[in-house]
Amino acid sequence: MLLCIDTGNTNTVFSVWDGEKFVGLWRISTDHRRTADEYFVWLSTLISLQKLELSIDACIISSTAPRVVFNLRVLCNRYFDTRPLVVGKPDCLLPVAPRVDFGTVVGPDRLVNTWGAFERHGPDLIVVDFGTATTFDVVDTDGAYVGGVIAPGVNLSLEALHMGAASLPHVDVTMPAKVIGTNTVSCIQSGIFWGYIGLVQGVVDKIREERGRPMKVIATGGLAPLFDQGFDLFDAIEDDLTMHGLRLIHDYNKEMGNG
Numbered sequence: 001m002l003l004c005i006d007t008g009n010t011n012t013v014f015s016v017w018d019g020e021k022f023v024g025l026w027r028i029s030t031d032h033r034r035t036a037d038e039y040f041v042w043l044s045t046l047i048s049l050q051k052l053e054l055s056i057d058a059c060i061i062s063s064t065a066p067r068v069v070f071n072l073r074v075l076c077n078r079y080f081d082t083r084p085l086v087v088g089k090p091d092c093l094l095p096v097a098p099r100v101d102f103g104t105v106v107g108p109d110r111l112v113n114t115w116g117a118f119e120r121h122g123p124d125l126i127v128v129d130f131g132t133a134t135t136f137d138v139v140d141t142d143g144a145y146v147g148g149v150i151a152p153g154v155n156l157s158l159e160a161l162h163m164g165a166a167s168l169p170h171v172d173v174t175m176p177a178k179v180i181g182t183n184t185v186s187c188i189q190s191g192i193f194w195g196y197i198g199l200v201q202g203v204v205d206k207i208r209e210e211r212g213r214p215m216k217v218i219a220t221g222g223l224a225p226l227f228d229q230g231f232d233l234f235d236a237i238e239d240d241l242t243m244h245g246l247r248l249i250h251d252y253n254k255e256m257g258n259g
Contacts, residue, residue, distance in 0.1 A: 003056045004246040007063035009132040015243045032067035036074035059084035060250040062108040098145040116245025118143035130221030
């Protein structure tokens, strides 16, 4: 079995691929202080609760939080007797290298999402990921990542608004009944919801104009369905895109004799 680990700035997701399908998915808050032993106790408990066998013989990691990677490596080495592939490191091969400015380091999650989306939807894509940041990744005709856009994430924007204006409350992200709010909460909800609808529409239109060709828009991330309520923003929503991409990159390295 293959253990796929995706570490974001907020949460870390673990999933197990049995050769045909993902048989489990578990989420934990990202914390660089968490030890390999703690990871194992937590993960093995959840796996046993689902009555799955712990027969992991390969691991792959994507991480936007570099300080977490060391203990994840120890987890894979100590408890699964395997040396993990880490996306973005020189020893982890990519099917197609990104085409960006020399010296630019592309986030591993963006590389993984790029290849996962290309394998499922073909060329000329814009992948919108609603995470801690809202990112737009442009996928070329051969599946290469060729750049994108980074904007503040929805929850990050809400937190910044609350911190910058202490009298404003925390609110849930939802589609408001009307654009014009008649109380503080509905005003904030309208600003966030319609603001991000406009952000996505505007950025996608500009990317398509710059590329000069039709491009499909693939969304991922927990808030993607919220912004797909009849607005025809996305051609598809993929809730497992990162895990799918990790599995594909692992398989490619295995085929190349590197895993």
